[in-house]
Amino acid sequence: MAIWRFDAIGTRWEIETTDELDAARREAVTAEIERFDREWSRFRGDSGVTGLGREGGTLASIDAGAILDAYRTASDATHGAVNPLVAESLVALGYDAEYSLVAGEPVAAAARWTEALRWTDAEVTASAPALLDIGALGKGRLVDLVADVLADMPGGLVVDAGGDMRIRGRAVRVGLEHPYDATKAIGVAEVQDAALCASAVNRRAWGDGLHHVLDARTGVPVRTWAATWALGADAMHADAVATALFFDGGPDLAAHWGVQWVRMSTDGRAERSPECPIELFTARS
Template sequence: MSRGAASVWRFDAIGTRWEIESATALTERQRERVRAVVDRFDAEWSRFRDDSVVRRLGARGGSAPAPADAADMLAVYRELSAATGGAVNPLVGGSLEAAGYDAALTLRPGAPVPAPADWERMLECTASVLTLRAPATIDVGALGKGRLVDLVAAVLHDVPGRLVVDASGDLAVRGGGIRVGLEHPYHPSRAIGVVEVADAALCASATNRRSWGAGLHHVLDARTGAPVRTWVATWALAADAMHADAAATALFFDGGPRLADRWGVHWVRMSTDGRAERSHGFPGELFTLTGPGR
């Protein structure tokens, strides 16, 4: 939805709806740059495309030219994994497939399958080569959409005035600010609070999104392969969308708040019983009762 912008470009990519709001209409050349970076990212990281790098590696293991984002994203994954005791893991794709969230979207769950705990040995990246030592399914959902939001914003460096890149709630704002409602996960027409996002990024995650079956959703504990149960929604405000997205994922687990605080990320999370917690100094307003601020 437009927030008073002079121009809004809407399109679908990586399985979600995007909106780019700008003070002036994007030129065709600028739109082509966006399409190119999205297509490149999808061709490398999508586990839903037969021709992607991660699907080819997943089928047999081996090596491939390293995507430009690989080293940066895996470095953040190492921090996520350490902070959450292994609950966040880029080889969780096999766990998602076992839960029914596979490339064919069968949504027919089987028994939970833990992700390989030794993922740092199995998955290695140099400046030029990405290596997977055994067949496994890479899934970068813990931070990939945020990374792509950052990349899209970067290729629009020449757009004057305020720019908002919004990938269905994971967004980055440059050249101004916007007021964003924090959508109630149980009542989508309501908000549990609001926050001003100015020259920053806000990412959200909720277990009511991409859910199926009885209590099944896309936020899994990689150690068990089972869906998380304690927290239902998270929000993270950071300088860039990749770290905001990563923090929003980490906040579903013990250790997530400490990592977000160490990164300088402000956050809110809501439990399945309706309690809300927020970071100390969170620059927004909550409408619900909150737990102690950190």
């Protein structure tokens, strides 16, 4: 197997293929990541999302419909806890474009966010300035897009973006990293022709108990669940479920999309979906 490692969108990527990727395919992958980042990153001054946050208007993107339709479903399932307008509170708490990590007061996101935005398959429009954060599912969406770019590669394929991965053509055993001890795993998943996405409160954490998983209704970081894993047909929906599992309604969303899951509480208990094939090593609640 050949492995190509690089950094992009603030995380480490590993793309594993049966044969070495040629220059043209690497360029195509790089171009797709750059396009997505230029449109959707709130950490770039020149991005489409940053423009929406400054001025409102329209962002043209082939991802708009898929992303915002999924957000609407996730928001409905979690009673508004998952909401792309959570960006305002992330910025207020210090997770801003400059990574200042200087915390102010949390901000509750607008509950009726679907009225603040209009979208089609190819664009999203904000009638007033509205900064979006698509972290609940954006990395998963990009993993799917990169896998699509490499759809004609023969043999096996693993696209892994900081733990959100899509695997094709062969079975791969993946450890579920313990959120409080990176040297341990709480279980193992065997993934083949599917996606596995994870989220944890120890990632992108700063200050006094602050981290990137916020309840959009309050703007405050979640406290009950420490880590989640979601196994599904594609990475975008698995990523969205991994976020939604921090809230009531997450399991219902997973069932709606046919995603299997595991989550671990902050006191060390583990839960999983009824038909989940992931092997666990820790106590279950």
